Amino acid sequence: MTAFAFLGARLRHRAVAIVGVSAIAIALAWLAGFAWFLHLVGRPAQLPLHADGIVALTGGPDRVETALRLLSEGRADELLLSGIGGGAELPELARLADVNPLPIAARVTIGRNAMTTRGNAIETAAWVRADTIHSLLVVTAAYHMPRALAELSRSVPAVELYPVPVAAPRHVPLRLLAEEYLKYLASVVGLTAILPVREPALAHMARFG
Numbered sequence: 363m364t365a366f367a368f369l370g371a372r373l374r375h376r377a378v379a380i381v382g383v384s385a386i387a388i389a390l391a392w393l394a395g396f397a398w399f400l401h402l403v404g405r406p407a408q409l410p411l412h413a414d415g416i417v418a419l420t421g422g423p424d425r426v427e428t429a430l431r432l433l434s435e436g437r438a439d440e441l442l443l444s445g446i447g448g449g450a451e452l453p454e455l456a457r458l459a460d461v462n463p464l465p466i467a468a469r470v471t472i473g474r475n476a477m478t479t480r481g482n483a484i485e486t487a488a489w490v491r492a493d494t495i496h497s498l499l500v501v502t503a504a505y506h507m508p509r510a511l512a513e514l515s516r517s518v519p520a521v522e523l524y525p526v527p528v529a530a531p532r533h534v535p536l537r538l539l540a541e542e543y544l545k546y547l548a549s550v551v552g553l554t555a556i557l558p559v560r561e562p563a564l565a566h567m568a569r570f571g
Contacts, residue, residue, distance in 0.1 A: 407527060425502055431459055442486060496522065503528050513549050
């Protein structure tokens with residue numbers, strides 16, 4: 363073997379070793395981050411005595427119902443149901459939550475524009491500007507909460523956010539958690555800001571009363 367061939371072999375072995383160590387480091391960092399994400403998902407709710415508003419990020423079971431019950435219990439003054447699809451109206455939603463809609467109707471806003479978590483955040487920002495809200499209970503699924511808070515923190519930075527995770531299914535698939543972790547990372551670094559999203563307008567929000 364010539365000197366050049368020997369040197370080339372050593373460089374190739376070194377490159378392979380560097381790639382291998384880098385891959386292991388990346389995998390360990392991903393696993394450590396995923397463990398921290400699971401810790402965030404498992405945190406219980408810590409509600410203040412009272413908040414200015416509630417936002418429910420719809421798209422999963424019991425989110426709307428939980429938010430309506432919190433409002434009817436007097437835990438906040440206003441409620442935004444963000445991303446309500448179809449023609450669902452308050453009487454129907456309140457019936458599912460076993461809540462009387464009449465006393466709370468004037469304090470409920472239904473937003474129908476949001477189709478993504480970032481859309482929820484943009485819709486919430488428009489509603490907050492209209493109602494001058496400084497503290498907010500955030501209602502969504504436990505596994506979705508970290509990403510929701512990341513997006514909301516960017517869209518309403520002056521608002522104090524209090525997570526109210528809806529109880530997740532007893533056995534959330536690991537695949538779903540891993541996918542949500544990757545989406546959370548994309549939200550944290552701001553990748554979602556470059557994706558197209560419908561900008562909600564107050565004219566597209568229905569307020570009752």
